[in-house]
Amino acid sequence: MSRSWRAPAERARLAEIGPELDPNGAINIQFTSGTTGLPKGATLSHRNILNNGYFVGRAQGLGEGDRICVPVPLYHCFGMVMGNLASVTHGAAMVYPSEGFDPEAVLRAVEAERCTALYGVPTMFIAVLAHAGFDDFDVSSLRTGCMAGAICPEPLMRQVIGRLNMRDVTIAYGMTETSPVSFQTSPDDPLERRVGSIGRVQPHLECKIVDSDGNIVPAGQPGELCTRGYSVMLGYWGEPERTAESIDAEGWMHSGDLATIDAEGYGNIVGRLKDMVIRGGENIYPREIEDYLYRHPAVEDVAVVGVPDARMGEELCAWVRLKPGTEADDEAIRAFCRGQIAHYKVPRYVRIVDAFPTTVTGKIQKYLIRETMVADLGKEDM
Numbered sequence: 001m002s003r004s005w006r007a008p009a010e011r012a013r014l015a016e017i018g019p020e021l022d023p024n025g026a027i028n029i030q031f032t033s034g035t036t037g038l039p040k041g042a043t044l045s046h047r048n049i050l051n052n053g054y055f056v057g058r059a060q061g062l063g064e065g066d067r068i069c070v071p072v073p074l075y076h077c078f079g080m081v082m083g084n085l086a087s088v089t090h091g092a093a094m095v096y097p098s099e100g101f102d103p104e105a106v107l108r109a110v111e112a113e114r115c116t117a118l119y120g121v122p123t124m125f126i127a128v129l130a131h132a133g134f135d136d137f138d139v140s141s142l143r144t145g146c147m148a149g150a151i152c153p154e155p156l157m158r159q160v161i162g163r164l165n166m167r168d169v170t171i172a173y174g175m176t177e178t179s180p181v182s183f184q185t186s187p188d189d190p191l192e193r194r195v196g197s198i199g200r201v202q203p204h205l206e207c208k209i210v211d212s213d214g215n216i217v218p219a220g221q222p223g224e225l226c227t228r229g230y231s232v233m234l235g236y237w238g239e240p241e242r243t244a245e246s247i248d249a250e251g252w253m254h255s256g257d258l259a260t261i262d263a264e265g266y267g268n269i270v271g272r273l274k275d276m277v278i279r280g281g282e283n284i285y286p287r288e289i290e291d292y293l294y295r296h297p298a299v300e301d302v303a304v305v306g307v308p309d310a311r312m313g314e315e316l317c318a319w320v321r322l323k324p325g326t327e328a329d330d331e332a333i334r335a336f337c338r339g340q341i342a343h344y345k346v347p348r349y350v351r352i353v354d355a356f357p358t359t360v361t362g363k364i365q366k367y368l369i370r371e372t373m374v375a376d377l378g379k380e381d382m
Contacts, residue, residue, distance in 0.1 A: 023047040029237050030077055032176045041237035046070035048179040049077075052231050053085025055202050057092070059184045060117060060144045060170055064091035068145070069115040071097050071106050071124060076361050077180040078149055082172065083119055092117070094295055101362065103127040108138040110112065114141040118166065122156055123362040126301055129159055130324060141162055144187065148172035148180075150267055150363050151287060153294040157195040173198035174268060177253055178248065179231040183267045184205055197266040198259075205229035208252070213286075222270045225259040226252040258285065275366060277306030277314045282344050284316065286366075289337075289345055293318060296336050298326035303356055304347065305370045307377060315372050317349035319356060328352070 008142055024225040031039040049187070063066070070083040074096075087094045097109035106128055110118060125147060128134070143166045147157070160166050168187035171194065174180035185199030193199070201207045208216050209223040227366045231251045235243035247253050258270040268321035269287040278284070293302045300323040308315040320333055330350035336347040357368040 001108065005367045021046065024234075028080070030080070032175050036321050040239065040322075042176045042233040042240060044179055045234055048231055048233065050085055050089070052083045052179040054089040055204075056146065056172060056181050056184065057086030057090040058243055059105055059172075059186055059199075059202075060086070060146060060166065061187060062086060062090040062092045062117065062144070065182070066090070066092040066116045066144075067095055067113055068092055068117040068119065069095045069097060069106060069109050069113070070119055071101050071109075072119050072121065072149075073361055077174075077176050078121070078361065080117065081179060082146060082181065097215075101127075103131045104133065107131060107134065107139070107169070110142060111138045116141055116143045118142055118145040118164065118193075119224060120145075120147060122147060122152050123150070123301065123356075123358065123364070124274075125156060128283075129163060132324075134163075137186075142166050144168035144170065146170050146172050148185075150173070151290075152184045153291060154195045155294050161195075164350040170194075171198055174227075174231075174266065175253075175255055177233045178205075178227050178255075179233065181226045183233065187196045190365070193266055197268050199267065200265045201267070202231075205231060207261065207267070209259055219263045220260055222258050222260050224273060225255045225257045225269075226254065227253045275305070277316060279306070279314050279316065279344055280312045284345055286316075289316065289318065289341065289347065291322065292337065292341055293333065296328070296333065298322050298328040299333075300324075301356065303364045303369055305366050305367055305368060305373070307349065307373045309348075315348040315349065316345065317351070317369075317371055318347040319351050321353055321356065347363055349377075 025045060026043045027046050028049060029041045030044055031041050068083060068087055070079055072078040074080055084094060095109050095113045095115055098105035100123055145166050160169055171185045172181045173183040181202055182205055183198040183201055185194045206228045208226050210226060211217050211223050228251050256273050258273055259267055261267050271287040275286050276283055280294045290302050293299050299320055301321040302318055304316060304318045307317050309315040309365045322328055333350045334346055357365045359365060
């Protein structure tokens with residue numbers, strides 16, 4: 001049948017069923033990325049995802065003239081909500097460069113379609129910037145976009161602004177259970193805020209930082225980040241007990257992320273509660289060591305985890321991927337740390353790797369790194 005015949009019928013059907021839809025009804029079961037273990041089915045409503053897509057697009061200043069390159073998966077909140085629904089609610093075009101992520105396909109799509117925005121998790125941007133033919137592509141049409149899904153190293157953010165021409169790029173933070181975005185930077189934020197924070201709380205949401213007893217901590221102090229408002233999921237599909245473990249009686253979604261919010265409202269992610277390493281009684285946040293190691297001229301990507309130790313309780317281990325054409329060994333990495341960060345934060349174990357275990361969306365699975373190291377070091381029973 002022709003499109004001209006089909007469209008009126010579809011519009012009539014839409015008009016018929018529209019009044020029957022409940023904005024708070026479940027429309028999507030979105031599985032979490034599985035960075036810490038088995039995925040969970042977060043059940044999201046029309047109200048959850050449509051509003052979140054709108055506010056993510058508004059933060060980027062999207063409009064009818066924008067064309068978003070969306071290399072992130074459409075079965076994930078990044079593609080489905082932040083990509084598709086941000087486009088739909090602001091009249092922007094969606095450009096899908098390939099079926100699966102391919103850095104060259106991204107560069108080709110940006111050039112051919114004159115894309116004005118680009119999305120990706122940090123590992124995707126790293127791969128695009130590291131592509132051997134990067135300088136052969138014209139990316140001057142880019143203006144904005146969104147980096148999310150994992151903690152963004154400041155040096156990478158500066159490269160995205162400088163080399164990819166994404167002067168208005170935003171950083172977003174959230175989780176599948178909050179549809180997903182809770183914090184986002186703005187193009188109007190000072191550069192140091194845009195490269196060194198996750199921005200401020202999105203409109204119509206509440207966020208707080210609490211200690212282990214549930215008390216709100218002073219500004220700038222670390223604690224667990226909690227979110228409340230329209231974006232919080234209906235619950236985990238078919239798992240009321242797990243839902244109750246994550247959403248408290250007052251409607252706060254507990255993220256499991258360690259964060260700070262300063263006096264001006266800017267947030268920063270310190271790490272995961274489960275990732276925090278306790279070495280000899282000292283609390284160590286892997287994010288701090290990762291941020292420092294990104295400064296090494298040979299380091300392209302890094303992940304730091306804790307591994308069991310009979311004497312200290314835990315020791316730090318860093319997996320490092322080097323930039324093409326560079327060299328460094330484990331001792332060089334440790335030497336780079338000595339005298340620059342506290343001695344107990346210098347990784348005892350360093351492994352130079354070609355790749356990290358990741359989810360299909362490109363997020364590093366630290367629990368698999370830890371399991372690998374425990375097995376390799378023969379500490380399964382510790």
